[in-house]
Amino acid sequence: MKIAVLSGKGGTGKTLVAVNIAAVAENAVYVDCDVEEPNGYLFFTPELFDRKEVSVLIPVIDRSICTLCRKCIDFCNFNALACIANRMILFEEVCHSCGGCRIVCPVSAITEKEKVIGHIESGVSKNVIVKTGILNVGETSGIPIIRELLNENENDQRISVIDCPPGSACAVMESIRDADYCILVAEPTIFGIHNLNLVYELVEQFHKPHGVILNKCLEGENLAEQFCAENQIRILGRIPFHQEIGMMSSKGLILVRENETHRKFFVNLLNKVIEVIQNETITCP
Amino acid sequence: MIIAIPVDKNEENTTVCMSFGRAPYFMFVDSESGRFEFAENDAAESQGGAGIKAAQFIVDHKANVLLTPRCGENAAEVIQAAGITVYRTNGNSVKENIADLKDHKLTLLEEFHAGFHGHRSNS
Numbered sequence: 001m002k003i004a005v006l007s008g009k010g011g012t013g014k015t016l017v018a019v020n021i022a023a024v025a026e027n028a029v030y031v032d033c034d035v036e037e038p039n040g041y042l043f044f045t046p047e048l049f050d051r052k053e054v055s056v057l058i059p060v061i062d063r064s065i066c067t068l069c070r071k072c073i074d075f076c077n078f079n080a081l082a083c084i085a086n087r088m089i090l091f092e093e094v095c096h097s098c099g100g101c102r103i104v105c106p107v108s109a110i111t112e113k114e115k116v117i118g119h120i121e122s123g124v125s126k127n128v129i130v131k132t133g134i135l136n137v138g139e140t141s142g143i144p145i146i147r148e149l150l151n152e153n154e155n156d157q158r159i160s161v162i163d164c165p166p167g168s169a170c171a172v173m174e175s176i177r178d179a180d181y182c183i184l185v186a187e188p189t190i191f192g193i194h195n196l197n198l199v200y201e202l203v204e205q206f207h208k209p210h211g212v213i214l215n216k217c218l219e220g221e222n223l224a225e226q227f228c229a230e231n232q233i234r235i236l237g238r239i240p241f242h243q244e245i246g247m248m249s250s251k252g253l254i255l256v257r258e259n260e261t262h263r264k265f266f267v268n269l270l271n272k273v274i275e276v277i278q279n280e281t282i283t284c285p
Numbered sequence: 286m287i288i289a290i291p292v293d294k295n296e297e298n299t300t301v302c303m304s305f306g307r308a309p310y311f312m313f314v315d316s317e318s319g320r321f322e323f324a325e326n327d328a329a330e331s332q333g334g335a336g337i338k339a340a341q342f343i344v345d346h347k348a349n350v351l352l353t354p355r356c357g358e359n360a361a362e363v364i365q366a367a368g369i370t371v372y373r374t375n376g377n378s379v380k381e382n383i384a385d386l387k388d389h390k391l392t393l394l395e396e397f398h399a400g401f402h403g404h405r406s407n408s
Contacts, residue, residue: 082337
């Protein structure tokens with residue numbers, strides 16, 4: 001059972017929700033797909049048991065075979081190759097590892113080699129297996145790391161909570177690939193609604209069952225709540241804008257491991273989501 | 286000597302374009318004859334690596350000198366590998382910059398920015 005936690009922007013409370021849901025499950029895997037700035041491990045402080053590098057393939061051009069025909073340069077959609085003074089130049093960080101240059105080379109002058117772009121750390125924190133994807137600074141795309149994280153997790157029967165990168169671009173689409181349910185975390189501001197709408201459109205497009213958690217709720221009218229009512233989106237719960245939650249988060253504490261009220265809230269939330277997923281599996285197997 | 290300049294329009298009184306890789310046109314000026322021509326910059330619409338492609342383009346046009354307000358580090362690597370000298374433009378008038386180059390009033394561009402990789406169209 002895979003539950004993804006998304007939001008249209010950073011700082012809405014994705015990690016807060018993802019960490020706490022994973023922590024209340026009996027046995028869970030928390031997967032941090034926010035590989036550019038993973039932070040779930042700061043709360044779990046897991047005891048690490050595995051570290052694995054993630055690589056991509058980049059081209060290697062054999063100058064003794066290359067005829068400087070430039071077919072690879074013309075093919076490359078990202079302009080990672082240039083030919084200057086009878087020599088090919090490769091810009092590794094621009095390359096998207098599609099392998100096309102190797103295929104189009106008429107004289108087979110191009111082979112590929114592995115280049116490490118980041119790594120995955122696995123650890124344990126009480127009842128939770130914590131998997132963290134970490135992209136090396138300066139790399140263009142974290143998608144290969146997200147793919148590897150999810151592949152490792154694909155056949156895991158435990159509850160997996162996937163903490164997505166912010167936004168609604170490629171890295172998020174990759175992160176929700178296997179998700180049975182998407183939790184959208186929203187802030188009650190105009191900016192928050194704009195970003196909620198982006199992820200809402202995304203999960204609709206991917207036909208993912210979804211619901212919203214309203215975070216940072218204040219007294220009075222709530223724009224995010226109105227948005228949900230207008231679009232008939234299920235509201236899974238409301239987290240108040242409360243100093244105590246901010247204080248605990250700033251100390252790296254996991255709410256549900258500290259406080260019974262919070263624990264009940266997240267148990268209830270997890271149960272709602274499990275119920276929806278089980279109904280979905282019955283109605284559309 | 287062939288001088289390459291990123292420009293906003295393909296007409297004689299055009300201004301220097303603020304971007305190198307995504308300039309709509311390049312102007313190539315032959316300093317001996319004073320003749321000039323314009324070429325559309327195909328790199329302008331690139332998904333990524335526009336600077337690299339634009340640099341390849343001016344290298345293929347056999348430019349000896351590039352006048353530009355700025356340039357990314359990838360483009361600079363291509364340009365420098367080809368032995369092209371890069372000067373920083375002074376103001377946006379093409380004519381004045383060419384005159385300043387002749388009078389040795391332009392300074393070499395030695396700072397290259399890290400580029401805007403992926404921040405334009407393919408985030």
